[in-house]
Amino acid sequence: MSALLASSLPRQDGPAKVTGAARYAADHFAEDMLYGVVVGAPAPAGRLRGVDAAAALEVPGVTHVLTHEQMPKLGAPPVPPASSVRVPLQDDEIRYEGEPIAIVLAETLEAAEYAASLVEADVESGPFTPHPHGDRADAEVPRESGYLSGATDAEHGDVAQALAAAPVHHEATYVQPSRHHNPMEPSATLAEWRDGTLTMVDATQWAYGVRAVMCAVFGIAPERVRVRSPHTGGAFGCKGLVWPHQIIAAAAAQVAGRPVRIALTRAQMYSIVPYQPQMVQTVTLAASDDGRLVAIEHESINLTSVSDDFVEYATMASQTTYAASAIRVRQRVQRANVNLGTAMRAPLEGCGLWALGSAVNELAAQLQIDPVELRLANYADVHPFTGQPWSSKKLRECYEQGAQAFGWRRRPSEPERDGRWLVGQGMADCAMGTIRFASTAQVRLHADGRAVIRSGTQDIGTGIATILTQLVCGVLGFEPGVVSCEIGDTELPEAGPTFGSSSTMGVGAAVMAAAQDALAKLRERSAQELSDAPGAGALTAAMRSAGIDELIGVGSFTPQDSPYAMNTFGAIFLEIGFDPELGIVRLRRAVGRYSVGRIVNPRTATSQMLGGIVWGWGKATMEASRQDERLGRWLSKNLAGVALPVNADIPSNIDVAFIDEVDEYASPIGGKGLGELGATGVDAAVADAVFHATGRRIRELPITPDKLV
Amino acid sequence: MSAPQFADHVDLRLRVNGVVRALDRIDARVSLLDLLREHLELTGAKKGCNHGECGACTVLLDGHRVNGCMVLAAAADGREVVTVEGLASDGQLHAVQRAFIEHDAFQCGFCTPGQVISAVACISEGHATEEREIREWMSGNICRCSSYPQIVEAVKAAAAAENNPPPR
Numbered sequence: 037m038s039a040l041l042a043s044s045l046p047r048q049d050g051p052a053k054v055t056g057a058a059r060y061a062a063d064h065f066a067e068d069m070l071y072g073v074v075v076g077a078p079a080p081a082g083r084l085r086g087v088d089a090a091a092a093l094e095v096p097g098v099t100h101v102l103t104h105e106q107m108p109k110l111g112a113p114p115v116p117p118a119s120s121v122r123v124p125l126q127d128d129e130i131r132y133e134g135e136p137i138a139i140v141l142a143e144t145l146e147a148a149e150y151a152a153s154l155v156e157a158d159v160e161s162g163p164f165t166p167h168p169h170g171d172r173a174d175a176e177v178p179r180e181s182g183y184l185s186g187a188t189d190a191e192h193g194d195v196a197q198a199l200a201a202a203p204v205h206h207e208a209t210y211v212q213p214s215r216h217h218n219p220m221e222p223s224a225t226l227a228e229w230r231d232g233t234l235t236m237v238d239a240t241q242w243a244y245g246v247r248a249v250m251c252a253v254f255g256i257a258p259e260r261v262r263v264r265s266p267h268t269g270g271a272f273g274c275k276g277l278v279w280p281h282q283i284i285a286a287a288a289a290q291v292a293g294r295p296v297r298i299a300l301t302r303a304q305m306y307s308i309v310p311y312q313p314q315m316v317q318t319v320t321l322a323a324s325d326d327g328r329l330v331a332i333e334h335e336s337i338n339l340t341s342v343s344d345d346f347v348e349y350a351t352m353a354s355q356t357t358y359a360a361s362a363i364r365v366r367q368r369v370q371r372a373n374v375n376l377g378t379a380m381r382a383p384l385e386g387c388g389l390w391a392l393g394s395a396v397n398e399l400a401a402q403l404q405i406d407p408v409e410l411r412l413a414n415y416a417d418v419h420p421f422t423g424q425p426w427s428s429k430k431l432r433e434c435y436e437q438g439a440q441a442f443g444w445r446r447r448p449s450e451p452e453r454d455g456r457w458l459v460g461q462g463m464a465d466c467a468m469g470t471i472r473f474a475s476t477a478q479v480r481l482h483a484d485g486r487a488v489i490r491s492g493t494q495d496i497g498t499g500i501a502t503i504l505t506q507l508v509c510g511v512l513g514f515e516p517g518v519v520s521c522e523i524g525d526t527e528l529p530e531a532g533p534t535f536g537s538s539s540t541m542g543v544g545a546a547v548m549a550a551a552q553d554a555l556a557k558l559r560e561r562s563a564q565e566l567s568d569a570p571g572a573g574a575l576t577a578a579m580r581s582a583g584i585d586e587l588i589g590v591g592s593f594t595p596q597d598s599p600y601a602m603n604t605f606g607a608i609f610l611e612i613g614f615d616p617e618l619g620i621v622r623l624r625r626a627v628g629r630y631s632v633g634r635i636v637n638p639r640t641a642t643s644q645m646l647g648g649i650v651w652g653w654g655k656a657t658m659e660a661s662r663q664d665e666r667l668g669r670w671l672s673k674n675l676a677g678v679a680l681p682v683n684a685d686i687p688s689n690i691d692v693a694f695i696d697e698v699d700e701y702a703s704p705i706g707g708k709g710l711g712e713l714g715a716t717g718v719d720a721a722v723a724d725a726v727f728h729a730t731g732r733r734i735r736e737l738p739i740t741p742d743k744l745v
Numbered sequence: 746m747s748a749p750q751f752a753d754h755v756d757l758r759l760r761v762n763g764v765v766r767a768l769d770r771i772d773a774r775v776s777l778l779d780l781l782r783e784h785l786e787l788t789g790a791k792k793g794c795n796h797g798e799c800g801a802c803t804v805l806l807d808g809h810r811v812n813g814c815m816v817l818a819a820a821a822d823g824r825e826v827v828t829v830e831g832l833a834s835d836g837q838l839h840a841v842q843r844a845f846i847e848h849d850a851f852q853c854g855f856c857t858p859g860q861v862i863s864a865v866a867c868i869s870e871g872h873a874t875e876e877r878e879i880r881e882w883m884s885g886n887i888c889r890c891s892s893y894p895q896i897v898e899a900v901k902a903a904a905a906a907e908n909n910p911p912p913r
Contacts (some may be wrong), residue, residue: 050846053854054838054861056789056829063788145783146774220793220801220889221855269791269855270889302794497853497890643849643892650891675798675887682884686893688876 044639048502060269061239062224066295070141073152076134080373080668081164084128088156097147103138113252115182116277117245122343124280132375133669134307136280139288164373167663170211175337175368178345192421193362198331202322206399209318210391211736213660216311217380221269227285228295235262241276242533247526249278265524268496273380276535279309303673313339313377317391327403327410329360337368341376345369353388355421358414382712385467393464393720408435419601427600427701430631434607438629442609451729457613460729464720466606468713472595473532477546479554479589483579485572489521493531493543499640500539504547511551513569537709545593545703554589600701604708606630608717614729619741625689633699634706645692648714654681656722657739755819762831777821778802778813789829789858800886803859804828810866829858841865844903852890860886864900873904
């Protein structure tokens with residue numbers, strides 16, 4: 037392996053991204069292209085009696101107004117990769133406000149937008165179930181609609197008996213609101229049919245998933261669909277599955293016989309694409325007097341739509357984090373006339389640790405035990421629920437190094453004052469499951485000394501092209517300048533989705549194997565003894581001597597069942613300032629230490645962790661998407677009415693680092709995923725810091741001034 | 746002063762990235778952002794919200810940073826526009842662009858054209874003398890990947906490089 041592994045190679049797509057040369061979906065054009073603007077339902081439930089498109093069609097430049105009556109009948113796609121069993125523009129039913137009821141096509145964007153405002157929908161409004169209020173009302177057992185990836189109810193040990201016998205208890209309910217992903221790039225799709233073949237340029241985390249859905253809805257073979265996704269402008273989960281606009285763009289292009297480009301408005305990013313649904317979590321802890329947990333009970337209820345039961349497995353946190361001998365978890369859903377939610381940075385433990393981490397911090401306060409000590413007393417040396425050994429886990433080191441860097445042991449029992457600010461400190465666990473997807477890749481060697489990586493994975497900003505380049509350089513001994521990377525296209529070898537912090541393991545392992553395969557083939561065909569990482573000079577000499585112009589190495593990664601449980605771990609320590617007069621909470625500094633296996637690129641990895649901590653801060657103190665319960669619609673569908681962290685909210689004093697570690701079992705890379713881990717635990721740490729500063733426990737996010745003054 | 750004239754379409758002449766562009770019969774509703782993106786195919790400036798809330802469309806208009814989505818193209822007639830595509834010269838990246846790469850000040854890259862232009866203006870306005878000031882004056886540009894600390898570092902480094910240019 038060359039020194040390039042674990043080097044901080046700058047982002048390979050950096051020059052393209054700082055010059056505007058990097059093209060995202062809405063930056064693409066097609067000859068004779070029409071602009072499409074989606075018209076959404078004005079009511080959350082009911083029936084569409086009809087659509088008066090006369091005025092819209094009179095606008096110069098408008099070519100079509102398409103409703104369910106003009107759309108082709110489409111097939112039922114699999115969920116996932118489709119987000120919903122409900123295919124858009126197929127019937128007159130309305131199940132949520134903003135649900136697409138028509139699309140306007142026009143020669144110019146201005147004409148399409150203006151005409152969309154003239155489309156008159158005649159709606160027979162029906163009764164609707166509004167967004168729930170943060171209580172348990174009408175919670176139901178989820179049905180299978182493609183989202184049941186695990187049991188809804190599970191128990192390890194005898195929770196009832198442990199609860200009854202334990203001397204110490206803590207029970208509380210923790211609420212996190214619905215909140216949107218708000219990537220900077222609104223979802224966009226350019227769809228074009230030519231000779232029965234559909235080509236799409238799409239903002240997606242899963243180009244092959246888009247292809248599978250298009251094959252199903254149009255009843256065509258995979259070779260008749262090509263999906264390109266050169267760059268995706270942030271996603272965080274909302275571009276993981278296929279949402280209505282992608283299907284509408286392809287269908288509208290088919291009807292019009294011309295390419296159609298749809299770029300959702302920011303408002304439509306609230307009502308057509310998903311969000312992380314509200315969760316109401318109740319955690320019951322039972323412990324001995326010295327703080328050893330004997331039972332954890334965890335129920336999580338998440339909002340879902342009336343059409344599909346999306347389940348966010350927040351209770352996963354209670355199965356993986358602390359070594360309690362009895363654990364019981366329960367997942368429920370509350371259905372409402374809302375658009376469907378989905379996974380968002382960070383799902384699973386990212387949701388569940390808000391409740392569990394807060395509960396453990398409250399137990400620590402109740403028992404007057406330091407939160408780090410309480411965690412060490414309940415350290416899970418094996419997977420608490422299954423008893424499996426971990427593939428690797430260096431959480432003790434995270435606690436130790438994080439506490440030291442932060443100065444945790446010097447945490448004063450009473451908050452200190454800094455001018456008008458009361459200073460509070462808190463900590464919590466970070467954790468995330470390890471999700472692995474199958475991937476394939478090619479590495480093509482050229483006799484002129486270049487290598488080309490080919491993989492159908494997606495760039496969503498994690499730095500995948502840079503990491504793949506490093507891996508190939510490591511195997512071949514190349515310099516990065518001669519390695520290029522082709523990604524984001526279903527013409528390239530199939531790769532898994534870019535979500536679940538999975539790409540370095542899956543795509544990275546496939547690319548590394550492809551480079552090794554290329555090297556092995558060259559050894560065989562040239563009959564030369566090439567060393568490991570032989571370098572471009574030796575490789576090209578061998579290729580020329582064997583008369584080879586181009587050599588294709590292929591590689592794949594298939595996750596195997598493992599006797600080991602795989603997770604990533606970490607500890608976050610942070611300090612807030614609280615202004616008692618205004619109720620404002622500000623982040624002053626943070627320290628994160630993480631156990632994620634081998635780090636391929638410390639620079640991009642650090643950026644992901646910093647971003648995750650900012651995400652956690654936004655969740656803890658700012659972000660919430662509210663519904664107007666009378667109208668059944670999102671209250672603010674814009675970036676002005678929904679608070680998000682901006683530069684002035686974030687201090688520079690955020691210190692993140694990784695424990696030196698190699699996970700030999702998760703993937704041949706030695707590393708695991710880390711895109712989501714940084715966003716976990718921050719909420720519980722902030723709530724504990726707020727308690728430290730104010731003496732008040734806030735159990736409903738976000739922790740805004742109105743809850744503190 | 747002549748009386749204002751109302752028209753559905755306007756003829757425009759403006760200098761974009763140093764080149765005079767003449768555009769005839771542009772719909773009067775077209776924003777500067779859409780003019781750049783849809784008519785000139787300069788897609789560097791991005792449409793993140795179309796409401797002046799995110800800063801992804803930031804461009805320089807007569808040297809000042811503006812949200813391209815909040816300016817009508819007609820209002821840019823006769824003026825000078827610089828987009829992210831116009832910053833590099835002779836194949837050399839601008840100091841701000843180099844600093845963004847060096848400090849890893851972006852991830853997905855979608856907000857980056859606006860951040861880079863905003864940073865150029867932030868420095869020329871004299872708002873890049875200390876970290877706290879940079880954070881405040883770069884807050885019109887949202888980065889959802891949240892590379893904020895790295896953006897501050899990049900702006901600081903680029904400002905320092907401009908004040909102390911390397912010896913030639």
